[in-house]
Amino acid sequence: MINATTTMESVSYLDHKGKYKGIFAWIFATDHKRIALLYLYAISTFFVIGAILGLLMRLELISPGQTIMTAQTYNGIFTVHGIMMIFMVVIPGLSAIFGNFFLPILIGAKDVAFPRLNLFSWYIFITGSILAVLSQFLRSGPPDTGWTFYAPYSTATGTNVIFATTAAFVLGFSSILTGLNFIVTIHRMRAPKMKFFSMPLFPWSIYATAWIQVLATPIIAITLLMLIAERLFKIGFFDPAYGGDPILFQHMFWIYSHPAVYIMILPAMGVITEIIPTFCQRKVYGYKAIAMSSLAIAGVGYLVWGHHMFTSGMSETARWVFSLLTFIVAIPSAVKVFNWLATMYKGSIDLKPPLLYALSFIFLFSIGGLTGLVLGSLATNIQVHDTSFVVAHFHYIVFGGMGFGFFAALHYWFPKIYGRMYNFRRANIAWGILFVGFNLLYFPLFIIGMQGMPRRYYDYLPQFQTGHVISTIGGIILIIGLFLMIRNLVLGARKGAKAPANPWNGSTLEWQIVSPPPQENFDEDPLIKNNPYDYE
Amino acid sequence: MENELIHKEETRDDTAAKLGMWIFIFTELLLFGGLFIVYSVFRTQYSREFHQAALELNVTIGAFNTIVLLISSMTIAMALTALQKNNKKLSLRLIGITILMAFVFLVNKYFEWGAKFHHGIYPGSELMMKFEHGHLLYFSLYFFMTGLHALHIIAGMVLLSVIFFRIKKGIIHSEKYVFLENGALYWHLVDLIWIFLFPLLYLIT
Numbered sequence: 001m002i003n004a005t006t007t008m009e010s011v012s013y014l015d016h017k018g019k020y021k022g023i024f025a026w027i028f029a030t031d032h033k034r035i036a037l038l039y040l041y042a043i044s045t046f047f048v049i050g051a052i053l054g055l056l057m058r059l060e061l062i063s064p065g066q067t068i069m070t071a072q073t074y075n076g077i078f079t080v081h082g083i084m085m086i087f088m089v090v091i092p093g094l095s096a097i098f099g100n101f102f103l104p105i106l107i108g109a110k111d112v113a114f115p116r117l118n119l120f121s122w123y124i125f126i127t128g129s130i131l132a133v134l135s136q137f138l139r140s141g142p143p144d145t146g147w148t149f150y151a152p153y154s155t156a157t158g159t160n161v162i163f164a165t166t167a168a169f170v171l172g173f174s175s176i177l178t179g180l181n182f183i184v185t186i187h188r189m190r191a192p193k194m195k196f197f198s199m200p201l202f203p204w205s206i207y208a209t210a211w212i213q214v215l216a217t218p219i220i221a222i223t224l225l226m227l228i229a230e231r232l233f234k235i236g237f238f239d240p241a242y243g244g245d246p247i248l249f250q251h252m253f254w255i256y257s258h259p260a261v262y263i264m265i266l267p268a269m270g271v272i273t274e275i276i277p278t279f280c281q282r283k284v285y286g287y288k289a290i291a292m293s294s295l296a297i298a299g300v301g302y303l304v305w306g307h308h309m310f311t312s313g314m315s316e317t318a319r320w321v322f323s324l325l326t327f328i329v330a331i332p333s334a335v336k337v338f339n340w341l342a343t344m345y346k347g348s349i350d351l352k353p354p355l356l357y358a359l360s361f362i363f364l365f366s367i368g369g370l371t372g373l374v375l376g377s378l379a380t381n382i383q384v385h386d387t388s389f390v391v392a393h394f395h396y397i398v399f400g401g402m403g404f405g406f407f408a409a410l411h412y413w414f415p416k417i418y419g420r421m422y423n424f425r426r427a428n429i430a431w432g433i434l435f436v437g438f439n440l441l442y443f444p445l446f447i448i449g450m451q452g453m454p455r456r457y458y459d460y461l462p463q464f465q466t467g468h469v470i471s472t473i474g475g476i477i478l479i480i481g482l483f484l485m486i487r488n489l490v491l492g493a494r495k496g497a498k499a500p501a502n503p504w505n506g507s508t509l510e511w512q513i514v515s516p517p518p519q520e521n522f523d524e525d526p527l528i529k530n531n532p533y534d535y536e
Numbered sequence: 537m538e539n540e541l542i543h544k545e546e547t548r549d550d551t552a553a554k555l556g557m558w559i560f561i562f563t564e565l566l567l568f569g570g571l572f573i574v575y576s577v578f579r580t581q582y583s584r585e586f587h588q589a590a591l592e593l594n595v596t597i598g599a600f601n602t603i604v605l606l607i608s609s610m611t612i613a614m615a616l617t618a619l620q621k622n623n624k625k626l627s628l629r630l631i632g633i634t635i636l637m638a639f640v641f642l643v644n645k646y647f648e649w650g651a652k653f654h655h656g657i658y659p660g661s662e663l664m665m666k667f668e669h670g671h672l673l674y675f676s677l678y679f680f681m682t683g684l685h686a687l688h689i690i691a692g693m694v695l696l697s698v699i700f701f702r703i704k705k706g707i708i709h710s711e712k713y714v715f716l717e718n719g720a721l722y723w724h725l726v727d728l729i730w731i732f733l734f735p736l737l738y739l740i741t
Contacts, residue, residue: 113549113552113556114552114556117556176560176563180556180559180560180563181556183555183559184552184555184556184559187552187555188549188551188552188555189552214559214562214563215562215563215566217563218563218564218566218567218569218570219566219567219569219570221567221570222567222568222569222570222571223570225684226570226574226680229659229680232660233659233660233676234659234660234665235659235660235676235679235680236669236672236673236676237574237578237673237676242665242669242672242673243578243581243582243668243669243670243672243673244673245577245581248574248577252570252573252574
């Protein structure tokens with residue numbers, strides 16, 4: 001439409017010639033789109049490594065006793081898998097990649113508020129990641145504490161805990177700066193006519209996420225510093241031998257790490273909220289309810305950390321209060337699910353790959369969310385605490401939710417990012433394999449967890465073997481699906497057909513500009529609508 | 537090149553820069569907030585030992601340092617006003633005094649810590665390991681909190697030095713002073729945290 005004339009003249013951000021050449025044009029780039037791709041490549045690499053580590057764990061668990069590795073290696077692998085996946089993949093994941101790329105475009109801005117700080121955040125991220133990787137290879141061996149670094153074991157074990165915690169500290173710093181950048185961007189960089197309530201809902205979810213990043217991360221930072229000081233100088237805060245309190249560490253840890261779950265899932269919910277109206281060609285149902293539920297999740301999510309510690313030793317009152325709050329935080333999530341379904345009602349549904357991923361997000365996230373209530377109520381928690389039920393639950397949320405949300409975003413915005421299209425048939429096949437593999441991998445863990453299979457155990461009773469075998473087969477299928485998906489996307493980026501400006505007939509701002517976007521996003525001032533989703 | 541300059545001028549947004557700084561300051565407060573939680577937990581648990589241990593700190597040195605930091609906060613605020621009124625020389629002099637005050641604070645801290653070290657009180661020392669639990673935790677908190685605060689003082693000094701040279705070179709001037717303003721905000725934060733640490737560690741016994 002309006003782009004017909006500008007297409008010829010504008011230079012895309014991929015071909016833009018700046019001060020630097022070759023790889024330097026990327027690693028010195030302050031353009032938010034290039035930084036987003038830097039994050040994309042780094043995070044995808046870590047994701048694949050983390051997934052392979054996960055598969056190794058699954059292979060070990062295919063039969064009781066030692067199968068392919070020693071117990072200590074297993075401890076190291078589940079810790080590394082956790083640290084990489086949590087701190088290097090899912091926490092930065094959606095907000096650093098798609099937030100960076102699309103937040104400015106969706107609010108009609110040319111870049112984020114602090115472009116150089118944005119690049120600096122990426123360097124901090126890479127520094128933290130290098131430290132995390134180093135912690136695996138240095139002399140005293142990979143940390144074996146689990147990603148939660150629970151004291152007092154973490155203050156006593158001889159492995160590289162200091163490196164791993166420093167890595168998490170540095171990564172947290174990157175997360176804070178990214179959040180800060182996005183908050184200021186949303187407050188100050190919106191196009192003149194773009195009001196808060198005419199923003200699309202992805203920026204809303206990024207906004208809520210950014211506040212959690214800013215308000216929660218300092219707590220983990222100071223906690224990790226205390227842990228490091230504990231190991232270096234024996235300050236005694238978490239060591240009962242000196243009067244300290246290990247439970248205090250758990251509190252401090254979860255004050256951050258529970259909100260961190262919402263740092264992971266909120267942007268994914270934002271992506272789903274973009275995809276569903278586009279592929280149903282319907283105005284989103286309950287715009288304000290969805291926007292506000294993001295803020296509600298961010299707010300209440302702060303106050304529920306105690307549900308990780310129901311068996312650790314807390315007063316009866318604290319336990320029921322945390323349980324009640326846990327149930328309350330489920331409400332805004334459910335508001336979103338019902339609004340998505342209501343948006344689809346009477347829509348003209350077009351089952352393209354992004355929507356397939358979005359729908360499987362809703363399915364998997366609902367299972368994860370409802371099993372979260374089993375964990376959130378006090379009586380049932382005692383039965384399933386620290387069993388593979390918990391493992392299944394948070395993988396349904398983190399991988400089924402955030403992971404599938406990530407794949408959905410990748411397939412949805414792919415033509416905009418690269419200006420090329422991937423193959424739909426192969427994308428659908430990869431999706432099917434991923435979806436089947438995922439459920440085979442994690443659903444059996446719910447069942448054997450109920451029956452009493454503890455999490456993080458290296459060995460188990462023979463009665464759990466059937467569940468573990470099915471799960472491992474699921475894991476192999478999942479990895480195959482993953483590689484098919486990546487292969488399809490790489491092929492698409494390199495050789496795919498040229499994508500038009502608006503392949504999905506979307507109504508938000510990113511579809512009004514050419515694919516891939518020009519260096520400064522908008523060659524002319526974008527047309528801002530009151531409601532970003534006006535399909536009727 | 538000239539185009540680029542004009543472009544930069546167009547996109548300059550001082551309010552955004554200040555908003556960013558305020559949010560950053562908030563994260564710093566939360567960082568220390570974590571320590572205040574730990575402090576209050578142990579204070580409740582070991583109130584008797586905390587009472588005795590706090591008596592071992594020298595209130596005079598602490599009070600002197602408090603006054604030093606309060607004055608430095610004033611001088612940096614004056615430096616900003618001076619620059620806004622286009623008095624570059626006075627502004628530079630006031631920033632110099634601020635950095636000097638920070639240095640005085642650190643020297644004081646050095647002697648205070650040094651005396652404690654001399655008596656064998658430092659984290660992980662043999663003597664401290666023999667302390668009563670509350671006593672040990674009090675001094676761990678003392679070293680951790682004042683140590684982290686001293687790191688912030690050093691960071692503030694580096695920041696103010698950068699600002700000093702930028703004003704000298706004319707990069708920061710009476711029309712464009714948001715960098716100095718942010719630096720001053722940061723310095724007030726460092727001061728503010730000390731205002732909390734001083735009573736928590738020295739005055740409440």
